[in-house]
Amino acid sequence: MQQRKLAFIGAGNMSRSIISGLIHSGYDSAHILASNPTAPRLEKLEEEFGIQTTVSNDDACAFADAIVLSVKPQVMGDMCKALRENNDLEGKLFISIAAGLPVSRLKEMLGGDYPVVRVMPNTPSLLGKGMSGLYADESISDEDRQYVEDMMNGVGETVWAEKEDDINGVIAAAGSSPAYFFLFLQAMQEEAMNMGFDKEAARLMVQQAMLGAAEMVCNNPDLELSELRAQVTSKGGTTAAAVNTLIDEGLSDIVAKAMRAAVDRAEEMAKQL
Numbered sequence: 341m342q343q344r345k346l347a348f349i350g351a352g353n354m355s356r357s358i359i360s361g362l363i364h365s366g367y368d369s370a371h372i373l374a375s376n377p378t379a380p381r382l383e384k385l386e387e388e389f390g391i392q393t394t395v396s397n398d399d400a401c402a403f404a405d406a407i408v409l410s411v412k413p414q415v416m417g418d419m420c421k422a423l424r425e426n427n428d429l430e431g432k433l434f435i436s437i438a439a440g441l442p443v444s445r446l447k448e449m450l451g452g453d454y455p456v457v458r459v460m461p462n463t464p465s466l467l468g469k470g471m472s473g474l475y476a477d478e479s480i481s482d483e484d485r486q487y488v489e490d491m492m493n494g495v496g497e498t499v500w501a502e503k504e505d506d507i508n509g510v511i512a513a514a515g516s517s518p519a520y521f522f523l524f525l526q527a528m529q530e531e532a533m534n535m536g537f538d539k540e541a542a543r544l545m546v547q548q549a550m551l552g553a554a555e556m557v558c559n560n561p562d563l564e565l566s567e568l569r570a571q572v573t574s575k576g577g578t579t580a581a582a583v584n585t586l587i588d589e590g591l592s593d594i595v596a597k598a599m600r601a602a603v604d605r606a607e608e609m610a611k612q613l
């Protein structure tokens with residue numbers, strides 16, 4: 341992997357996840373810096389990962405060859421305005437992980453035709469189990485594409501989006517989706533508690549079932565998901581009773597609606613911001 345000087349502007353949940361994955365995959369900690377207006381988050385990152393930190397985005401900009409824009413979409417405009425007013429941005433590669441902000445809008449915010457690659461990661465990057473969608477327009481060099489791909493492969497799996505709009509599909513399927521699974525598990529944990537298990541036992545059961553199911557999916561790439569389900573489901577048995585309830589109550593429609601809502605929100609943000 342090219343060991344460029346890499347700065348994260350905005351040291352929140354997602355930056356922490358990517359930084360953790362990068363350090364564990366061998367990226368030199370001396371080549372990573374994070375900036376954030378509040379010190380406690382920075383101190384934690386320094387302690388945990390041995391990276392450099394600063395409260396000054398300008399210092400981060402001066403340090404970096406590549407800059408990950410990882411503030412909330414709603415503050416991106418103001419942050420970029422200050423960055424372009426105080427710094428020479430020529431020669432920097434920008435990597436935006438923000439939902440709903442197209443490359444064209446990011447270039448306007450940065451005030452020039454600088455190279456911008458969009459990455460849509462997710463928080464399991466923290467454990468090297470991330471899933472990221474990548475998008476670069478034709479102006480981005482092969483070297484820059486390779487750098488971003490290697491960087492995100494260091495924290496999980498990657499897919500390239502052919503069109504920029506596909507990034508919104510990545511948000512629905514992977515960026516936001518860890519939260520869907522957490523919600524599903526939470527509902528299962530609550531019902532297990534209603535059945536009399538204490539909180540810890542209820543959590544252990546549902547998390548271990550999820551882990552086992554996820555590993556079965558990953559270890560059997562040639563088996564359809566429906567086949568894996570069939571292997572658990574005895575005719576006339578308990579799983580059939582549960583699964584048929586989920587189907588009859590419209591789980592597929594609910595999931596489709598939820599994923600569509602994520603895409604709609606990303607499109608709405610693109611118009612508003």
Ligand SMILES: NC(=O)C1=CN([C@@H]2O[C@H](COP(=O)(O)OP(=O)(O)OC[C@H]3O[C@@H](n4cnc5c(N)ncnc54)[C@H](O)[C@@H]3O)[C@@H](O)[C@H]2O)C=CC1
Binds near residue numbers: 378410412419438
């Ligand atoms: N959390 C997630 O699962 C994912 C988040 N994203 C994107 O990542 C970006 C960051 O999201 P999170 O890490 O979840 O948010 P977060 O709120 O945890 O982190 C944002 C950080 O930016 C800092 N910040 C605010 N204003 C700043 C400024 N002017 N300069 C420097 N830092 C500033 C905040 O103090 C905070 O620490 C968002 O654009 C989001 O769309 C993308 C994929 C997944």
Ligand SMILES: O=C(O)[C@@H]1CCC=N1
Binds near residue numbers: 439511515516
């Ligand atoms: O909720 C959000 O907007 C961000 C983007 C994907 C995950 N978190």
